[in-house]
Amino acid sequence: MAVYTEVTDEELGAFIDRYDIGGLLSFKGIAEGVENSNFLVHTEGGFNILTLYEKRVDPADLPFFLKLKEHLAAKGLSCPKPVPAKDGNLLGTLAGRPAAIITFLDGMWIKRPQAPHCNMLGQAMAKMHLAAADFDMSRKNALDVSGWRPLFNLSADRADTVCPGLEKLIRDDLDILETNWPKDLPRGVIHADLFPDNVFFLQDELSGLIDFYFACTDTLAYDLAICLNAWCFENDLSFNVTKAQALLNGYTEVRPLSEAEFSALPLLARGAALRFLLTRLYDWLNVPEGALVIPKDPIEYVKKLRFHQTAASPEAYGISL
Structure with missing residues (x-):
């Protein structure tokens, strides 16, 4: 907002x-x-x-x-x-x-979510995916893997002014993700932006989900990957496996993941990190004059991307099939 x-x-x-x-x-x-x-x-x-x-x-x-x-x-x-x-x-x-x-939806977002909040988020996301299964409209994700390189091209010539070496880091990762992005996983309507400020709680109970303006038809497990990035890193950008485990367990209690979805988690999480790095980079470099908004630091997602690059298997996120 x-x-x-x-x-x-x-x-x-x-x-x-x-x-x-x-x-x-x-x-x-x-x-x-x-x-x-x-x-x-x-x-x-x-x-x-x-x-x-x-x-x-x-x-x-x-x-x-x-x-x-x-x-x-x-x-x-x-x-x-x-x-x-x-x-x-x-x-x-x-x-x-x-x-x-x-x-108006009652509630407040949690600035420092803990594992129980992540668990409730996972359950709510899975319920949302199931509730939307018979929704009769669809919308292409304008920021899916096919949209990342065109978005990057708008910022590529200034990327290194934000962080030395950023242009090469992004370009190399785009090559890998475009080549290996999974194409046959279960699809449906996803929220695509379930950051903590879009999830409300009342007295430590989840009261609702807001801000559906990135919602689209895409890979269901990609929604989980976005939340692994948004909810499971600490302020020092260390990855909290306990929170990731709580998120994934909450989701799979309602909608179990297939083996293929589970195996794809590291790549999906890596792609989600790159997607938000790219939008944050663009916004950082293109703040409209007079806007009452503070752009979010893209460097946060550089560090998250580097973590996912080192994830050797889905077990890095705290659960196994």
Whole structure:
């Protein structure tokens, strides 16, 4: 979440009038995240989230995102869902951007997750994968392995200004991952961005998953690989095998991994590290002027990538078949 586009009181009041949620009382920008402009909106009917979809989001993808959240919520998964306007539409326009009102989800994200949090995340992710199995829409992952080199090309000439030798490190890893990326693993809808700030807890119980704007159709185990990177490294970037074991055990309690999925974990985790290194590198080098957002350090994912390069087998992540 972030704020790139400012909205006036008058603009927002007129937009809110299209919904049956009461009059506008107050709103404030939410400055976390990197993708869209988000505001906490307080109306006479309570609290909701207003999201303005910025230029990096393809408007053609928005029906997928919004309908997916409706589908998952109807299946019992705890997640925010879009609020329809009085005319039934889930999507409108505000300040020149596509915009939607999303229900507010109680909870807070955990800044220093422990193994029990990782276990609950694994269970929730597996439940999400199963709940989306009969979702009748699909969306290509624009940041799958085929999209990494084009993204890298936008930053390659400045990569070494961030870290000496980074251009070669990335280029060499792209060669390996493009050649060896698994193609026949189970697929379905994945979240693709389940970082700690997208998972809410209340009193140490998982209360819901948020921010589905990278959701897509891809390899299910790749979602796990993303979370191994996002949840299982300590502040000093040492890998916590106990957290990884808790995450994977939680997932497999709900949806067991096939032998092929299990064997692919080191490569998937390596690819996930590279994918987030590339987006962080691009954002680090291309912060929009005046944006109320702090870009995330790409060097964190350089170190994570190097760890996965040394993982000799799936047992490096704490479990075995």
